[in-house]
Amino acid sequence: MRLFAPFVLHFRLGIWLILAISSVCPAQEPNFPLSADAAGFAFASLTFNRNTFTAENSDLPDNNVLCIALASEDTIWVGTENGLARLQQGQWEVLRKETIGCASDRIYEAKVTSDGAVWFLIGSSYQMPEVARYYQGEWQVFEKNGRIPGKKLWDWLAAPDGALWVSTDEGLSRFFEGKWQHFSNADMGISQIKRGDWVYDRALAATPDGTVYVGVSGAGMLSRLKDGKWQLFTPENSGLPYNWVQTFRIEHDKALWILSEGNLVRFQQNQWQVYAPKDLDLPENDFVKDEKGIQNS
Numbered sequence: 001m002r003l004f005a006p007f008v009l010h011f012r013l014g015i016w017l018i019l020a021i022s023s024v025c026p027a028q029e030p031n032f033p034l035s036a037d038a039a040g041f042a043f044a045s046l047t048f049n050r051n052t053f054t055a056e057n058s059d060l061p062d063n064n065v066l067c068i069a070l071a072s073e074d075t076i077w078v079g080t081e082n083g084l085a086r087l088q089q090g091q092w093e094v095l096r097k098e099t100i101g102c103a104s105d106r107i108y109e110a111k112v113t114s115d116g117a118v119w120f121l122i123g124s125s126y127q128m129p130e131v132a133r134y135y136q137g138e139w140q141v142f143e144k145n146g147r148i149p150g151k152k153l154w155d156w157l158a159a160p161d162g163a164l165w166v167s168t169d170e171g172l173s174r175f176f177e178g179k180w181q182h183f184s185n186a187d188m189g190i191s192q193i194k195r196g197d198w199v200y201d202r203a204l205a206a207t208p209d210g211t212v213y214v215g216v217s218g219a220g221m222l223s224r225l226k227d228g229k230w231q232l233f234t235p236e237n238s239g240l241p242y243n244w245v246q247t248f249r250i251e252h253d254k255a256l257w258i259l260s261e262g263n264l265v266r267f268q269q270n271q272w273q274v275y276a277p278k279d280l281d282l283p284e285n286d287f288v289k290d291e292k293g294i295q296n297s
Helices: none
Strands: 002-004 008-012 016-020 024-026 041-044 050-053 065-072 075-080 083-088 091-095 107-112 118-122 130-135 138-142 153-158 164-168 171-176 179-183 202-206 212-216 221-226 229-233 247-250 256-260 263-268 271-275 287-290 293-296
Touching (some): 065 118, 075 107, 212 247
Antiparallel strands (some): 008 016, 221 229, 247 256, 263 271
């Protein structure tokens, strides 16, 4: 499936507007609103002075831009099929695998945690990638099947408290204050799911107070880590309507909105509200999630 997006604006930190200038963006890429497929990328300041960078007119290593991360007001990281580039105060720096210490030049996702670290997924999105961290001028690369157990990466999250969460087919891993911590399925209260049995993406979301939610599509469960303790929600012990958690999102009022078998579910302060398509006067029960949240398609 491919999504046509000829003009996409993205606003962060009150400084940059990032424009995806590709007419076709791969829908399976989580960062597709910021990507430019075989076209380079463009940005504009608040004065709307637009600049377009390509491999032909700049040091951008490849026109196939896979991800963009805004680290500060004057620093943009650009991941491509053929290397990583940093645009800082108008100057380009290209970083290859030899500099980073990784095995591939394909940088396909990037995130910034609140401590200022920039994280990258490197390699193939169809198997366990390398996870690289750039912090205070130093690189760390966490090898495949090393500190992050698993053969497939499902999701990852830069939490408001500065932690990085990584969801794989063998559980969850958290990097916080310089250390990795792994949570198995049993730790999350999902002991009935055997190791390696995950077949669908698990969504991740976090609130500013450190609460983390893990959605398990295909198992119909929602697990929450709050105050150091895991709690498992199922249709039997909560307001979840079905054994199917497809995706979710935390809004500014800290409410958790869940998509479950065509139903929207709102969870806040331990109260559940379920909205069926007929309750919302929607013609279809097909919802999608994009950068604006969960929407009817």
